[in-house]
Amino acid sequence: MKKNKIVVKSLLILVFSFFLGACSSDAPTDPNDPKFDDIGDDDMEVSINTDITLMVNATDGIDINPEIFGVNNDWRQIPDNTFSNFASTVNSIGTTVFRYPGGWESEFYAWSSNTTPGWDNTPSTPGASVSSLKSNITNYSIVLPTVDAMNTVMGSSQWNAALAKLKATAQTAITVSGIENGIVEIGNEWWLQHAGGVSRAQKLDKYVNVAMDLAEYINDEFPSREFKLLINGDYTQPQEFTTMKNKFTKAYNVIDGVALHTYTGYSTSTHNIADLEQRIIDCANNFNPNKNFTYLSEWMPSRDYNDRALYMEAANIIPDIIHIYARAGANAGAFWPPINTSIPGLGLTNWNYTKVFPTGQIFKELSESYKGKALKTTSNTFHLAAALNDSQTMVLFVTGGKELYKKAGIMVEGFNVNSIENVERYVPVDYSDTAKAEPYIIETASAQLSSDNKVVIDVNKEGKYQIYKIVLKGDKE
Numbered sequence: 001m002k003k004n005k006i007v008v009k010s011l012l013i014l015v016f017s018f019f020l021g022a023c024s025s026d027a028p029t030d031p032n033d034p035k036f037d038d039i040g041d042d043d044m045e046v047s048i049n050t051d052i053t054l055m056v057n058a059t060d061g062i063d064i065n066p067e068i069f070g071v072n073n074d075w076r077q078i079p080d081n082t083f084s085n086f087a088s089t090v091n092s093i094g095t096t097v098f099r100y101p102g103g104w105e106s107e108f109y110a111w112s113s114n115t116t117p118g119w120d121n122t123p124s125t126p127g128a129s130v131s132s133l134k135s136n137i138t139n140y141s142i143v144l145p146t147v148d149a150m151n152t153v154m155g156s157s158q159w160n161a162a163l164a165k166l167k168a169t170a171q172t173a174i175t176v177s178g179i180e181n182g183i184v185e186i187g188n189e190w191w192l193q194h195a196g197g198v199s200r201a202q203k204l205d206k207y208v209n210v211a212m213d214l215a216e217y218i219n220d221e222f223p224s225r226e227f228k229l230l231i232n233g234d235y236t237q238p239q240e241f242t243t244m245k246n247k248f249t250k251a252y253n254v255i256d257g258v259a260l261h262t263y264t265g266y267s268t269s270t271h272n273i274a275d276l277e278q279r280i281i282d283c284a285n286n287f288n289p290n291k292n293f294t295y296l297s298e299w300m301p302s303r304d305y306n307d308r309a310l311y312m313e314a315a316n317i318i319p320d321i322i323h324i325y326a327r328a329g330a331n332a333g334a335f336w337p338p339i340n341t342s343i344p345g346l347g348l349t350n351w352n353y354t355k356v357f358p359t360g361q362i363f364k365e366l367s368e369s370y371k372g373k374a375l376k377t378t379s380n381t382f383h384l385a386a387a388l389n390d391s392q393t394m395v396l397f398v399t400g401g402k403e404l405y406k407k408a409g410i411m412v413e414g415f416n417v418n419s420i421e422n423v424e425r426y427v428p429v430d431y432s433d434t435a436k437a438e439p440y441i442i443e444t445a446s447a448q449l450s451s452d453n454k455v456v457i458d459v460n461k462e463g464k465y466q467i468y469k470i471v472l473k474g475d476k477e
Contacts, residue, residue, distance in 0.1 A: 094367025265305025
């Protein structure tokens with residue numbers, strides 16, 4: 001009997017010691033304590049079943065050029081007296097280059113008077129002057145006009161007079177802007193100009209002759225120039241850049257590369273995002289593989305090519321586009337439209353620049369986080385963009401779009417994941433109206449790390465058009 005009492009007493013002491021240790025200050029029990037943080041479930045050593053698998057390869061990376069995060073001006077919509085406020089907003093979202101004066105207005109812009117004579121969309125209040133530009137923007141590109149010559153008959157006296165005028169305008173624009181080591185584009189969308197009503201092939205011929213004369217003139221006038229001089233062309237027709245190359249009988253090596261307007265989407269046979277990367281590469285290399293600076297000087301996820309995707313719906317497409325730009329080796333880019341009144345649903349900010357819409361929010365997030373090297377990814381229903389910031393930090397962006405909920409596993413190759421550092425989820429302000437004109441909501445989310453180096457997340461579980469941003473820590477193999 002005494003022996004049994006000793007055994008019972010020993011057991012009671014062990015049990016008491018266990019509870020005493022559990023309640024001590026060295027063993028927190030508060031579920032909000034960092035000890036119980038399950039953001040990454042880093043210690044998980046089991047395989048997790050997933051509905052789909054996405055893949056990222058850290059051994060295949062291409063340098064990300066920071067100037068792909070540029071923005072266009074909109075001279076007609078943004079008056080000079082509010083430009084400083086506008087500039088403050090676009091600068092706050094991480095804009096790295098600013099295209100001026102903009103698109104079509106560039107063909108009519110008078111650099112010495114801040115007017116657009118002859119343009120049928122001239123606003124009642126002038127847009128930003130050159131002085132306003134230089135006071136508020138530190139890095140910008142400019143566009144030189146071609147329309148005066150394009151609308152005349154090649155070789156005529158009117159043609160010669162127009163070329164003389166264009167050369168004078170180029171001289172003024174380059175001098176007044178103080179472009180230094182920036183970017184100078186020759187013309188804006190020649191293939192969409194009226195050009196006297198001639199065929200597309202004849203438009204191309206006219207444009208090449210204008211570009212050659214301007215390039216030769218600029219090279220003579222600015223022999224020590226540091227800026228990049230680019231021709232403009234249609235990215236959906238890479239073969240036209242071969243045609244232009246063959247027609248460039250002078251000043252060919254004066255041209256540093258190409259400017260493309262890469263409006264794109266998932267629902268189109270002509271501007272399909274699946275063809276975007278290769279077309280960008282082909283356009284630049286078809287003209288000159290040795291001088292292939294590439295400026296995507298107008299781009300957006302087009303409404304017409306994306307089933308009218310707007311606001312948060314459009315924001316879901318942007319990480320994929322930016323990832324493609326980086327993988328294509330693009331040197332610079334400029335989003336359009338900057339404000340929502342031009343194309344409602346796709347602008348970065350509202351009319352008075354006080355509200356940043358989802359397109360602007362994800363633009364800012366990418367400009368801050370999508371750095372280093374763009375990694376090779378394989379998407380599956382959801383789209384994956386990935387960057388290796390450094391040898392120990394990987395950032396993933398997963399977009400759910402209009403797809404139904406799935407548990408997605410991101411297989412990481414060439415990078416040993418030690419921990420899931422942070423997970424954020426960007427969601428529509430209203431799941432029942434994913435095209436609402438409101439900023440998206442930022443939520444703290446969770447992810448799991450499977451034993452096979454796979455990061456697992458639940459995408460679109462609560463509703464459609466979710467975007468996940470995941471920061472991983474580890475070691476590159």
